[in-house]
Amino acid sequence: VDEHIDALMRDGAARAGTFSLGGGLPASELFPRRALAASFLRVIREPGASALQYGWPEGRPGLRAWVAERLRRRGAAVAAEEVILTSGAQQALAIAAEVAFAAGGRIGCDAESYPAALALFRARGLTPTVERTGVVGFYAMPALSNPRGHGLGEDERRALLARARAAGVPIVEDDAYAELRFDGRSPRPLLAEARALVFHVGTFSKTICPGLRVGWLVAPPDFRQRALVAKHTSDLEANSLAQALLEDFLAHADYDALLDRARRFYAPRARRLAEALRRALPAWRFTLPEGGFTIWVETDREGDDAALLEAAIRQGVSVDPGRLFRVDQRASPPALRLSFASEPGPRLAEGVERLARAWAG
Numbered sequence: 001v002d003e004h005i006d007a008l009m010r011d012g013a014a015r016a017g018t019f020s021l022g023g024g025l026p027a028s029e030l031f032p033r034r035a036l037a038a039s040f041l042r043v044i045r046e047p048g049a050s051a052l053q054y055g056w057p058e059g060r061p062g063l064r065a066w067v068a069e070r071l072r073r074r075g076a077a078v079a080a081e082e083v084i085l086t087s088g089a090q091q092a093l094a095i096a097a098e099v100a101f102a103a104g105g106r107i108g109c110d111a112e113s114y115p116a117a118l119a120l121f122r123a124r125g126l127t128p129t130v131e132r133t134g135v136v137g138f139y140a141m142p143a144l145s146n147p148r149g150h151g152l153g154e155d156e157r158r159a160l161l162a163r164a165r166a167a168g169v170p171i172v173e174d175d176a177y178a179e180l181r182f183d184g185r186s187p188r189p190l191l192a193e194a195r196a197l198v199f200h201v202g203t204f205s206k207t208i209c210p211g212l213r214v215g216w217l218v219a220p221p222d223f224r225q226r227a228l229v230a231k232h233t234s235d236l237e238a239n240s241l242a243q244a245l246l247e248d249f250l251a252h253a254d255y256d257a258l259l260d261r262a263r264r265f266y267a268p269r270a271r272r273l274a275e276a277l278r279r280a281l282p283a284w285r286f287t288l289p290e291g292g293f294t295i296w297v298e299t300d301r302e303g304d305d306a307a308l309l310e311a312a313i314r315q316g317v318s319v320d321p322g323r324l325f326r327v328d329q330r331a332s333p334p335a336l337r338l339s340f341a342s343e344p345g346p347r348l349a350e351g352v353e354r355l356a357r358a359w360a361g
């Protein structure tokens, strides 16, 4: 990340009184604190103390079985043995990038994509591109994309699979927001269509909480052993305590009810942010997200997104500058990713008014 932008974003996050339309963090009100605390005590008291002990690199069998069962319900025939638990989706992406993509190649991505994945690819000498040919693989968020909050249509899905098959290259499927679609439909993962090509990545960060840092990777059978070696040599295994806590939590919780609650919490916030934008910044373009935490907006004149971020912070609102998401890293015309997840409705509306003042200069 650009150091100047990084410093601005940290400054914005640290200032008292700043309204947060940046970050794209889940709402802390939804963290199931009480239930997690109860799970914590149970796993700590367990006589074998497995939550405090080393485990195998692939992770706890019970939690792997839970993940596999959820994927089976969405149409992907996954066995518990095929799931590798990771330190968040980010580590799953890092392992997939290491074992899936031929060194030095180009990776086909959406024109706007997830910054930490783009940064990961670039750090590994891979080049994100919007081209669809001459690539060593694809990175996609078919169920729901970050930053736009859109899922792939049936035609786009088929086209992506056809291109990967024709070129014989893998697809890294980032499924981080699949269960936070407002329509409650978690689509059939690409994993269900092409086991030999798809590296499927998921996480508990968006639906339970990111602080536990637990995600997963389902690699194609031919790559599973290499993925496991990459996992083992990176950190031996994902945090035992966090895995045990989640396994216990999920055994006691009604996860579908928790997801329903989250969707009912976020959907009105998305509408509220959209309304505020239409009112205060009618020339800016955006489409309503289908889920997730954010709206991608494009401004209507040339400028610089870092300057806009700076002006916004002076007005008391933080935002995420668009260049971080753009595969071509363009600063102009400025685009922003705005989060509706972290602030209640009135503060979203006031935050947009502050942003409009920053834009007016």
Ligand code: PMP
Pocket: 087, 088, 089, 090, 091, 114, 141, 146, 174, 176, 177, 202, 203, 204, 205, 210, 213, 214, 215
């Ligand atoms: N993929 C996407 C699309 C994300 O938005 C995020 C979190 N911002 C991640 C992966 C990483 O999530 P985790 O906390 O599980 O590492």
